[in-house]
Amino acid sequence: MEGYSASEDPGPTFCIGHHETNRSVFVTPQVVRRVHESNYDMMTVSITTQHFHSRVLGLLSSYLSNLQSPTYDSIGTMATTQNTRPLTIPPLSKLDSNLTPNDATSQLVGVTSSWIDLCSPDPLIADLSRQVLMLEVAYAAFCGIGYLLVPGPKLHHGSLHSEGVVYYARAIQDALNLGPYIQYHIWLPMLDNPELEVDTMGDLAHLAREEFLQSDDGFVPKVDLFGTWDAWDLIRKSCKYHTRLFVALAMPKQLPPLYVQSRWHSEPVHLLTIDASSFLKNQKGYPVLSKAHQALIAKLMRLRTPPWILLCNVGPIPGLDGSEESETSRLSGSDYPSLSQGAAGNKKHIDLTPHLSYIRNLQQRQPPRTPIERFGTGYQDYLQAPLQPLTVNLESITYEVFEKDPIKYEWYERAITKALKDWAEQKKPTSHPEGKVILAVVGAGRGPLVNRAIKASAEAGVEIDLWAVEKNQNAFVLLQRHNETIWDGQVTLVQSDMRSWKGPRVRKPAAEESQKNVGESLGIEDSLLYTPTKEENDFGGPTGLSNSNGPALSYTHVDIVVSELLGSFADNELSPECLDGINDLINPVHGISIPASYSAHFTPISAPKLHSDVMNQTVSNPAAPETPYVVMLHAIDFLSTVDSPANSEAANQNAANRSSGTTTITAATEFPTPFVQTAWSFSHPNRNIPAQPPSSSTIPNFHNVRQTRLSFPAQNRGACHGLAGYFETVLYGDVELSTNPVTMDEKSASMISWFPIYFPLKTPLNVPDNGEIVATMYRQTDDRKVWYEWMVEVFALEPTSNSARLTTPAMSGAHIGSPSADSLKTKPNGQKQGHRSIPAGFRRVRVGLSDLHSSIKEGCLM
Ligand SMILES: C[S@@+](CC[C@H](N)C(=O)[O-])C[C@H]1O[C@@H](n2cnc3c(N)ncnc32)[C@H](O)[C@@H]1O
Structure with missing residues (x-):
């Protein structure tokens, strides 16, 4: 850019x-x-x-x-x-x-x-x-x-x-x-x-x-x-x-x-x-x-x-x-x-x-076109299979595209700076014997977040011991080069899947050394203790240090874990599973993760072009209508909108003002705001991961299963072709990123790294005026892979008495704001946001039901 x-x-x-x-x-x-x-x-x-x-x-x-x-x-x-x-x-x-x-x-x-x-x-x-x-x-x-x-x-x-x-x-x-x-x-x-x-x-x-x-x-x-x-x-x-x-x-x-x-x-x-x-x-x-x-x-x-x-x-x-x-x-x-x-x-x-x-x-x-429009030229309404960075090694050009984002890295730097300043102000102890904050960038790619961590440390005036973990061996070559040419060997590089990384090692002062073996203090069994690799020692690691000729290297915790493993629907590139893998490495008392949490959001849409494209793909790929796609959504219509008074007023004014000189191009020309709801969220570190049963060879992943059922009032009739998905993430404190159209401008305007996700329906569902769309969605796992399931129902409101026939059904849900992750929590009256009450004299009648769609065939391998 x-x-x-x-x-x-x-x-x-x-x-x-x-x-x-x-x-x-x-x-x-x-x-x-x-x-x-x-x-x-x-x-x-x-x-x-x-x-x-x-x-x-x-x-x-x-x-x-x-x-x-x-x-x-x-x-x-x-x-x-x-x-x-x-x-x-x-x-x-x-x-x-x-x-x-x-x-x-x-x-x-x-x-x-x-x-x-x-x-x-x-x-x-x-x-x-x-x-x-x-x-x-x-x-x-x-x-x-x-x-x-x-x-x-x-x-x-x-x-x-x-x-x-x-x-x-x-x-x-x-x-x-x-x-x-x-x-x-x-x-x-x-x-x-x-x-x-x-x-x-x-x-x-x-x-x-x-x-x-x-x-x-x-x-x-x-x-x-x-x-x-x-x-x-x-x-x-x-x-x-x-x-x-x-x-x-x-x-x-x-x-x-x-x-x-x-x-x-x-x-x-x-x-x-x-x-x-x-x-x-x-x-x-x-x-x-x-x-x-x-x-x-x-x-x-x-x-x-x-x-x-x-x-x-x-x-x-x-x-x-x-x-x-x-x-x-x-x-x-x-x-x-x-x-x-x-x-x-x-x-x-x-x-x-x-x-x-x-x-x-x-x-x-x-x-002039906005940054995202310029960036997305040629990608509008174009279906892309989501990335699988865990199982597929990304190419340099893909990283290069990420790195063009004018906001994401800036926001990470702000988040890291704030976290470091807070750490110092709150005088929190660190996991490093010399008092440095141990910071690990996990999934470092070509190193942009490593750069930002170094800058943040200088900005905050807080010394860090910096580690970078990356499993992509090709990207690792660049990390090695950067460490030599840009980072002055300050970074300890680890080429490993973060889930098998044993954590950072530090040189303990001799006195402490004699007191305790870090393996013991962490409860790590000797057999699992990590042996330094050549790479670690060659590239930024504490070369030549060993038990025999100086203070030994001992394992310790990470104070701040920084990662960017998010997909268009937050968790769809398996950030929860990857971060679970290093959960125990995070300082159990003070350790934090950047991002601290993330949530997935969605709303029903009409998307005729995408539907037609998915149908055409189905000819050669029967799994096409059961695949979530990454798409720069453009030619779509939100079926459930926040019908705020401002919006309807704008619409009326728009109709009333005919002269080219008297209207303003602002409020009166914006399309209605979608009603986007939160499906679920994840936060890190996760203090509630169940222990691996001794009999099992795989880590159980059931705690990362999610399920939601949300109701969307649809003011006007239309055809529902699928669900548009977005994410929000809290990096640290008030530093947040969002692709949710309702909050993106406030939280991270001009961010271009992620397009939304589209969950298609095989057969479009017709929605009546004043109807209701109910979407049920699951994040499923079998401990080997993760996939999504979704189904949509459409309801009409039918009068149950003659008196009700005379009134216009008032859609209780149509006037509420788009909720954040917090608002998904059960309300005091036990009613969940997104579930509306039915007006007196009416009953809900199901008029449409989709198949249960499942992306199990295209699931993300863990
Ligand atoms: C979306 S990219 C982000 C790269 C870089 N941090 C950035 O912001 O430009 C995610 C990176 O995490 C790496 N990654 C994904 N899962 C990983 C794992 N389990 N262990 C180590 N690296 C992983 C991928 O290879 C990729 O380089």
């Missing part, structure tokens, strides 16, 4: 296209050149023409005029219309499409007809619509179109709501097979607002027959914030999370609340469409977007695959569609005036593409 300047960060590049409803131009390479000259990157093109539309309408009307009213047979089937006399659209003719295969085709986004209605309750209309789509897809595929924009499903048909989405989904499945190289973008509004779902002249929806439409009976459809997301969820699920199926998201003028935005942020939004009507005008009359719109675009543009932006109906491309271009009068993106410049005015310049200029300017104003 050194030498990096935020101003050098190129930021995301926007790919911007032009869309015009019913564009009738023949797209040639010259046209595409014109598009590029106008500073657009691409354009859309309708697959079929108005001629085709008229032809289908004509066909349908003559068919309908000859059709008898449907009659019911004896069992009530409307047989005549559905099963007899099918209507087939003849193949496309040359007047039906302006599209021709040429060099330009690959740079176009094809648009299928919006006048069809695949969801129609009238089977005739639904089938005709399906035929239109199939003809268009087949021709687009033939021409070499790579990207298709497919208008989303029509959700309202009188009093019917979302009834036909399954037909739509079925048609998309067929389309995916018909155009095997096409990427499909389902064009959806961010929310379902029935008032905005207007049918225009010529839409097939108008022609649905009365008998298939239910009467309205005064029914007034309501805005459903997750209505379009629901439809999308059904479509992609029935298409099995197809890798060529994406969302084209239409940004409305009035953005929905942040929790709706955050849901879309987790979905594969590969096109973002912004209609001219979603722009505001600044004082100078230039089109601009509100702060809330800008903030959402900024977030989407930081995704691993940033969406392309389609500007819709913003006027013609200069030089195309009959418009005249004035080359000199165009403002380039960088010349785009700021509000103040705009106010100053420059009447000579008339920008022919002001919306485009604005978006290009917005691109240049994107905030």
